Amino acid sequence: MSNLDDIVSLCKRRGFIFQGSDVYGGMAGTWDFGPLGTALKKKIMDSWWKFWVEDREDMYGVDAAIIMNPITWQASGHTETFNDPLVECKACHGRFRADKLVDGATESITTEQFLAANVKCPTCGKIDWGDVRKFNMMFKMTVGPVADDEHIAYLRPETAQGIFTNYKNVVDTIYPNIPFGIAQQGKAFRNEISPRDYILRDRECSQMEIEYFVHPNAWEESFDELVKENHRFLTEKMGLSTDKIHDEEVAAEDRAHYSKRTIDIMFDYPNGREELMGIAYRTDFDLSNIAKASGKSMEYRDKNSGEVFVPHVVEPSIGVERLILAVLAEAYKEDEIDGNKRVVLALPEDLAPYRFCVSPLLKNKPELVEKADSVYQMLRKKYGNVTWDDSGNIGKRYRKQDEIGTPKCVVIDFDTLEDDTVTVRDRDTAKQERVKISEL
Numbered sequence: 059m060s061n062l063d064d065i066v067s068l069c070k071r072r073g074f075i076f077q078g079s080d081v082y083g084g085m086a087g088t089w090d091f092g093p094l095g096t097a098l099k100k101k102i103m104d105s106w107w108k109f110w111v112e113d114r115e116d117m118y119g120v121d122a123a124i125i126m127n128p129i130t131w132q133a134s135g136h137t138e139t140f141n142d143p144l145v146e147c148k149a150c151h152g153r154f155r156a157d158k159l160v161d162g163a164t165e166s167i168t169t170e171q172f173l174a175a176n177v178k179c180p181t182c183g184k185i186d187w188g189d190v191r192k193f194n195m196m197f198k199m200t201v202g203p204v205a206d207d208e209h210i211a212y213l214r215p216e217t218a219q220g221i222f223t224n225y226k227n228v229v230d231t232i233y234p235n236i237p238f239g240i241a242q243q244g245k246a247f248r249n250e251i252s253p254r255d256y257i258l259r260d261r262e263c264s265q266m267e268i269e270y271f272v273h274p275n276a277w278e279e280s281f282d283e284l285v286k287e288n289h290r291f292l293t294e295k296m297g298l299s300t301d302k303i304h305d306e307e308v309a310a311e312d313r314a315h316y317s318k319r320t321i322d323i324m325f326d327y328p329n330g331r332e333e334l335m336g337i338a339y340r341t342d343f344d345l346s347n348i349a350k351a352s353g354k355s356m357e358y359r360d361k362n363s364g365e366v367f368v369p370h371v372v373e374p375s376i377g378v379e380r381l382i383l384a385v386l387a388e389a390y391k392e393d394e395i396d397g398n399k400r401v402v403l404a405l406p407e408d409l410a411p412y413r414f415c416v417s418p419l420l421k422n423k424p425e426l427v428e429k430a431d432s433v434y435q436m437l438r439k440k441y442g443n444v445t446w447d448d449s450g451n452i453g454k455r456y457r458k459q460d461e462i463g464t465p466k467c468v469v470i471d472f473d474t475l476e477d478d479t480v481t482v483r484d485r486d487t488a489k490q491e492r493v494k495i496s497e498l
């Protein structure tokens with residue numbers, strides 16, 4: 059099992075993930091993706107889009123604005139209920155999530171329950187607490203030049219509402235047959251009281267969400283199909299192993315009040331089992347709220363039967379950073395090749411930042427460098443994500459590429475000049491074979 063510290067260190071050392079605003083000492087709860095992390099993130103998001111939207115006939119994409127009309131968050135209940143229990147230490151003014159300090163507590167912990175637990179302040183060790191207060195996690199902002207209450211808006215706390223608010227636009231322009239889904243990828247913001255667990259609980263994250271609209275009597279088969287397909291996506295496309303993925307049926311008392319069924323898909327991260335994604339049956343909760351708040355009908359008319367109804371919704375929702383960490387944790391391995399220890403990132407070929415690394419055997423032989431460059435340019439044209447390395451010796455180059463997950467290293471040597479074959483070295487087996495350039 060990989061260790062989280064090793065992954066964090068690799069990600070920093072090799073340019074996958076940096077602390078946000080690193081140069082100024084950081085910004086809590088934010089992370090920046092470097093060149094390799096950006097490549098990995100984009101490939102993961104593109105793979106999801108292809109799997110769910112492009113390869114299916116029943117999915118449509120939207121890309122909604124991050125700043126939405128604040129009525130959105132009243133209608134969805136976020137203004138009222140998107141709260142964490144906040145408690146402040148009167149001695150050191152440290153602020154904490156009350157439920158995280160008390161074993162077994164839930165988000166609805168009361169002041170009495172909290173004080174009864176008699177916990178010490180994690181910062182100063184004293185017991186001198188204020189009341190438990192509800193803290194709304196939406197980032198508040200003002201829109202336009204006047205900073206008064208009339209102009210308050212929020213950074214969206216989820217991408218889902220950008221889908222629901224476009225449901226009618228999609229129905230009126232595309233006329234999809236039910237069941238159909240609307241998918242969106244994008245940033246979401248949560249003002250976490252205490253961001254932690256690396257990129258698992260951050261203040262700014264990316265989400266990939268689908269709202270799947272179904273006939274109210276037919277939600278169960280769609281729910282099952284979406285659970286099954288999510289497993290297929292996670293294992294076949296993301297390379298996660300089946301034995302690390304667990305479905306957890308969320309008990310009625312822990313579900314959102316509108317949800318009739320929720321499954322959390324958990325993953326065995328290096329630091330323990332954590333939620334990777336969720337699939338929730340949301341009934342007609344969102345569309346009905348929008349209908350009430352907007353005065354517009356959210357009804358769907360079936361083209362064949364003529365039946366008119368408000369669709370129900372099944373929502374698969376996944377956080378991109380959670381998925382990235384799962385992919386990295388699954389791929390990270392330490393092993394030994396010819397007596398040398400190495401770190402290898404055994405990423406699926408389609409997710410690796412670079413598909414090939416091209417090298418001349420020696421960098422001081424112009425004829426090798428020239429030939430290697432022509433192979434490099436040819437592969438770049440064909441695959442795009444190809445890198446070049448002529449530093450150090452071949453063994454060191456292999457180690458460097460293993461660590462960032464490059465599946466194949468292509469080396470041009472003197473034989474190449476004779477017969478147009480190259481050495482292709484495989485990341486996972488460390489085996490080398492001669493291959494014709496035309497067959498790369």
Ligand SMILES: [Zn+2]
Pocket residue numbers: 147148149150151152179180181182183184
């Ligand atoms: Zn304190």
